[in-house]
Amino acid sequence: MPRAVIHDFPTGGYYILEMPVDTEMTYPQLRKQALELFSYTRTDSSDLLLKAADRICVRGRQSSVISDSNGFILCSCLSEDLLHAMERGEQFWRDYLC
Amino acid sequence: MLMFQQILEHGEITKEQRDNVSFSNHYDAVILGGGTAGSIAAICLAKKGRNVLIVEKQNFLGGVHSGAMFHYYQGSPGGIYEEYDAQIEQQKKQYRLPEVFGSHPLMRMYVYEQELEDTNCQISFDSALAGIYTDGRTIAGIQYLTPFGLKEASGDYFIDASAEAVLCRIAGSAKKSGREFDGLSQPFSNVRQFFEKDTCRITFDNIDAGYVRQELPEEYTGHIIASLNNPVYSKWQKDQITMGMSPLLGVREGFTIDGIRQLCMDQVIQDKELTEPLFFSSANIDNHVKDMAFESQTLCDWVVGLSMWSTLVSVPIDKEVMIPKALDNVIAAGRILSLDHDMASHTRMMRDCQKSGEAAATVVEEALCLGLPLQDVPYQALKEKLTQTGCLSLENHYVLRDNPPPGRERISHFDLTMEQIRKGMLSDSPGFAMLAAWKMRITESLKSWLTEDNINMQVNSALVLALCEDDSGFSVLIDTAQRRDCYLPQTSKSYNSLRGISAVYALGRLHNAKASEPLLRMLQQNETLINDKVHFDKFIGHLQDYRFQYVSHLVRALLTIADYHPDLCRSIYQGIDEIVMAPEFTVSSTLKSNPDCLHDMTGSLRSYIQWRKNKGERKL
Numbered sequence: 001m002p003r004a005v006i007h008d009f010p011t012g013g014y015y016i017l018e019m020p021v022d023t024e025m026t027y028p029q030l031r032k033q034a035l036e037l038f039s040y041t042r043t044d045s046s047d048l049l050l051k052a053a054d055r056i057c058v059r060g061r062q063s064s065v066i067s068d069s070n071g072f073i074l075c076s077c078l079s080e081d082l083l084h085a086m087e088r089g090e091q092f093w094r095d096y097l098c
Numbered sequence: 099m100l101m102f103q104q105i106l107e108h109g110e111i112t113k114e115q116r117d118n119v120s121f122s123n124h125y126d127a128v129i130l131g132g133g134t135a136g137s138i139a140a141i142c143l144a145k146k147g148r149n150v151l152i153v154e155k156q157n158f159l160g161g162v163h164s165g166a167m168f169h170y171y172q173g174s175p176g177g178i179y180e181e182y183d184a185q186i187e188q189q190k191k192q193y194r195l196p197e198v199f200g201s202h203p204l205m206r207m208y209v210y211e212q213e214l215e216d217t218n219c220q221i222s223f224d225s226a227l228a229g230i231y232t233d234g235r236t237i238a239g240i241q242y243l244t245p246f247g248l249k250e251a252s253g254d255y256f257i258d259a260s261a262e263a264v265l266c267r268i269a270g271s272a273k274k275s276g277r278e279f280d281g282l283s284q285p286f287s288n289v290r291q292f293f294e295k296d297t298c299r300i301t302f303d304n305i306d307a308g309y310v311r312q313e314l315p316e317e318y319t320g321h322i323i324a325s326l327n328n329p330v331y332s333k334w335q336k337d338q339i340t341m342g343m344s345p346l347l348g349v350r351e352g353f354t355i356d357g358i359r360q361l362c363m364d365q366v367i368q369d370k371e372l373t374e375p376l377f378f379s380s381a382n383i384d385n386h387v388k389d390m391a392f393e394s395q396t397l398c399d400w401v402v403g404l405s406m407w408s409t410l411v412s413v414p415i416d417k418e419v420m421i422p423k424a425l426d427n428v429i430a431a432g433r434i435l436s437l438d439h440d441m442a443s444h445t446r447m448m449r450d451c452q453k454s455g456e457a458a459a460t461v462v463e464e465a466l467c468l469g470l471p472l473q474d475v476p477y478q479a480l481k482e483k484l485t486q487t488g489c490l491s492l493e494n495h496y497v498l499r500d501n502p503p504p505g506r507e508r509i510s511h512f513d514l515t516m517e518q519i520r521k522g523m524l525s526d527s528p529g530f531a532m533l534a535a536w537k538m539r540i541t542e543s544l545k546s547w548l549t550e551d552n553i554n555m556q557v558n559s560a561l562v563l564a565l566c567e568d569d570s571g572f573s574v575l576i577d578t579a580q581r582r583d584c585y586l587p588q589t590s591k592s593y594n595s596l597r598g599i600s601a602v603y604a605l606g607r608l609h610n611a612k613a614s615e616p617l618l619r620m621l622q623q624n625e626t627l628i629n630d631k632v633h634f635d636k637f638i639g640h641l642q643d644y645r646f647q648y649v650s651h652l653v654r655a656l657l658t659i660a661d662y663h664p665d666l667c668r669s670i671y672q673g674i675d676e677i678v679m680a681p682e683f684t685v686s687s688t689l690k691s692n693p694d695c696l697h698d699m700t701g702s703l704r705s706y707i708q709w710r711k712n713k714g715e716r717k718l
Contacts, residue, residue, distance in 0.1 A: 027157045027223055028211035035193050035208060 101238055105229040106268045119231055121239050121252035125151045125220075127462050128240060128253035130227055133161020134448050135432035136259030137210050138179055138455035139462075144217035146463055151251055153242045156346075157223045159210040160203070161261070163448050166289040166344035167302065169200030173449025174380035174412065176488030178456050185209050199294075199301035222249070227260070230268050235426045235471075237269060255462045255472065256428045259455060262313050263353035263434040271422035275354045277439050279392045279709055280702070284385045284443055285689055286310050287348035288322070293339040304348055306386055306689035308697075312349045322347060350386065350433070350446055357436025358418035358473060363396045366413055366441065369497065374477045375414035376457035376484055378494040379450040382408050382501060384593075385443030388643060388687045389699060391650035392706050395607075397440045402603045402651070403565055404529045404536075407593035407637075410499035413445060417473065417480075420458060426471035431458040456489045501591050502527065516543065523547065523558045529589030535562045545570045557583070557597055564604035572608060575601045576616055582630060582648070592636040599647050606655025609662040613655070618673040621652045639693030646687040646699055653678065653703065657710040667714065674707060 103116045127143050129136045132154035140159075144150045158164050186201045186209050195202050214221065222244050229241040231252075239252035258265040263272035276283045287304035294301050310321045322343070363383065383400060387393065390401055401407045419436045420429050430436075431454040433446040460483050464475045484490035500509040506527060514522065514534040520543075522531025535544060547559040548571050557578050560571025578601035585597040595603075602620070605613040627645040638644045653674060660670040677683060685703055686696040 028208075028215070028221075031158075031204060031208050031211065035195075035204065 100233065102232050103229055103241070104232060104268050104270075105241075106264075111268060111270060116231065119239070121250050123151070123220075123249075123251045125149045125251060125253045126466055127151075127255045127257060127459075128153070128251060129257045129259055130240075130265045131155070131161070131258070131260035131432070132159045132221060133259060133261060133432065134163045134451040135161075135455035135458070136257065137161070138182075138452045139257050139259055139431055139459040140219055140221075141182070141210065141213045142178060142456055142459035143463060144214055144219035148218065148463070148466065150217075150219040151253070152219065152221045153225045153227060153240070154221060154223050155226055158207040159221070160206045162346050162348065163201075163452075164203045164206045165346040166348055167200070167304070167448065168198055168203055168206075168300075169302075170449055171447060172381040172410070173447030173451075174378050174453070174491075174494040175449065176491050176494060177377070177449075177453045177484075178487050178489065179449070179452035180488070182206075182209055182213070196293075197297075197299035199297075199299055227264050227268065230265065232269060235424065237265070237425065237428055240265070254427065255465060257431055257455075257458050257462060258355065258428060258434065259431040259458070261349070261352065261432055261434060263355050263430065264313075265428065266355045266422050266425070266430065266434070267313075267353055269422070269425060269428070271356045271424045271428070272353045272434070273356055275351050275437070275439055275442050277393055279706055282309060283311075283349075283351035283439075284387065286321070286350065289344035289346075289348055290340060291344060295337040295339070302344070305692045307347075307692070308689070310347060310349060312347075312352045318347065351439070351442045352434070354434050354442065355420075355422045355430045355436050356424065357430075358421050358423045359416075360436045360438055361413070361415070361419045361441050361445070362438040363394070363400075363440035363444075366411060366444075367396065367400065374416045374481075375490065375495075376417060376420070376461070376480060377415055377450070377453040377489050378412045378491075379415055379445040379447070379453075380410060380412045380494060380496075381444050381447050381450070382410055383440065383444045384408075385440070386690050388637065388646070388689065389650060389702060391603075391647075391654040392702070394440055398603055399565055399607075401593065402595045402600055403561055403607070404532050405587045405589040405594040405600070406529045406533065408501040408590035409529070410496070410501050411444065412495045412497055412499075413441070414495065415445065415450075415454065415457070417461060417475070417477075420454065420461070421473050426473070427465075429458045429461055429472050431455045453489050456487065457484060460484055460489075498530075500530065503588050503591050506588055516540070519543075520547070524552060524554055526554075526588045528554065528558045528587055532558055532562045535559075536565050539566055541566055541568050541570075544568075548574060553585075557585075557601070561600055561604050564607045567608065569608045569610050572605075572610055572612070575604050575608070576613065579605060579620065580616060582627070584630065584633065586633055586635070594635070594637070596638070596644075596647070599651055602648065602651045602655050606651070606658040609659045611659060611663045611666055614659050614663075614666055614670055617652055617656050617659075618670070621649065621656070621674065621677055624649050624652075624677065634693075636690065640688050640696065642686045642696055643688055643693075646685045649678075649685050650699075650703060650706075653707060654710075657707065657714070661710075661714045671711060678703060678707060 101116050101119050102113050104111055104113045126148040128151045129140050130153050132152040137159040140150050140152050183201060186205045189209060190202045190205045225242050225244040227240060228243045230237050231239040237256050239250055241248060241250050256265060266272035274281060285306040285308060288307045289302050289304045291302045310318055312318050390398060422428055432451045435445060437445055460480055461472055461475055464479050465472050498512050502508055509530055512530050519531045519534050522528055544559040544563050547555050556574050560574035563571045579598055583598040587594045627648055628641050632638060632641060632644045656670050656674060660667045684700045687699045688696055
């Protein structure tokens, strides 16, 4: 069963749903998972969920799904690679959108 | 069976004969594009037990409705889509999702996917059409690129809901929509999604950000990135938290199918009724441009002559507008129907796109039952089914509906008597009375009203007479143009045309030789326009917009006069060239809802002049 953890970044927190490395899910399955987990892991009523699972990133055997901008992130495993990617993304969001 | 493989590469279609083609998968219906229209079409067919394939470029269903604009803007009510809208609202509560201005985008994706979960519908996300197999007037199958490689599938019927008519383009049954002058389509919007602290909800805004050819991936992506740097975004409000830019641009127009019949704005204005509508589309005729002088005469009559910009129009959409004339088993849905450029600015709202998806699926379902080419499906059964769901309802065919500015009472009927026309012409909102007078050709009454001691009556009568090509009001129009009458009628919610500009346009419509000198003098004085007191509104959001409106309409009017008077051609061309072709001459204009961002229009104006000259010479 996936579990949800919250990671804080300078411009806000993001949910990351951790799942086993070998999880293979279709987009509809990912969206369903995101909705269900969000509904019972949400810690603050002001937390927002607009989109989920925008793109799948594949790094070696580790596959992950990250949101491009809107705060809900699903990933198969929380690797250093993924964290760095998110940090780079965070910089992009701060520069252009925030 | 003699079969051809057709591929679209760099805008060119290649066609090669193929023998012994076999497909590993066969579908009752193949739907290109699971967007606003295609997703509804897929659900309709899949729920009837049909075997369906959706080929979708994005990784979600619902298109712009899920990916950019969550809220409806115009379009007519009724149809199967309302059932899913209700489900989205219901399920949003169950998942404790935040309030959204419109429908929650993730929930829309989810609801559509749930509807298709236990059906025979295959969705191929992140996929694009690569080629087709044709057999005479039918498409036998498609080749499509997926994240798992190139695939092929055959189908009995195909629905092109791709927003770019990609299937019909490859089949050679589509054409680029756009205006006659330069082929330019309507401007696109980019969409920002944000959280609004005051209302505690997620919402969006959109501004016009330029022009894009959606079919060119690099250009499309480049515009998304470039639009992020638009100066308007440096003015974000403090009470808004930006969540991101939409991954989809708000593209209003691209390709349209080459249908059995093309729906043109001329027919709509003349109330030419169709006997077999599948649904009625509903919106104002708004192509978002400010260079209206470069648009068709029909559109200019409507927007510049009558100030009818915001008036809602209901338009019957029939099968012939949805079916390519050269193909027996393809039907279109969404904003690619067989429309002229003017109507492409109308029949594109999300509700109407959803209805076209339902209508297309209903035609395909009947064709599957009867084994007929799509154009031969009898109307009666379609009518019954679409009426049952509310997709087709005569209540939606109101013909014209007033869309007034705030504070003005809505005008409820337009079948006007002479006395009502007279009263309307005297009012601040004369458009409907002028339209009635124009249609009824009451030129004798209009001529008599020219002599009344009321400026509204005089100018409005002169404008309508000009649309009837009667120059009895010529001197009134010259006077109105020369004093740059800044009166703004209140017929439309916004985008009314300043009366001075309407008069300039009307003088072009009359193409009376005597107007050439005063109009050329006005053009020579174009720099003084920036000293006028201007009432800003959505259409004229900047002083340069105002100057551009006058200059472009003066040029248009003069070139029209030249068209009709070969003896004046030389002096008019020379007069225009001395001003507009001078190295120091520039004009600029803004785009809608983006008044801080000026675009240089000098090149467009010069190209327009050259185009009109060439056209005039061909006519001679």
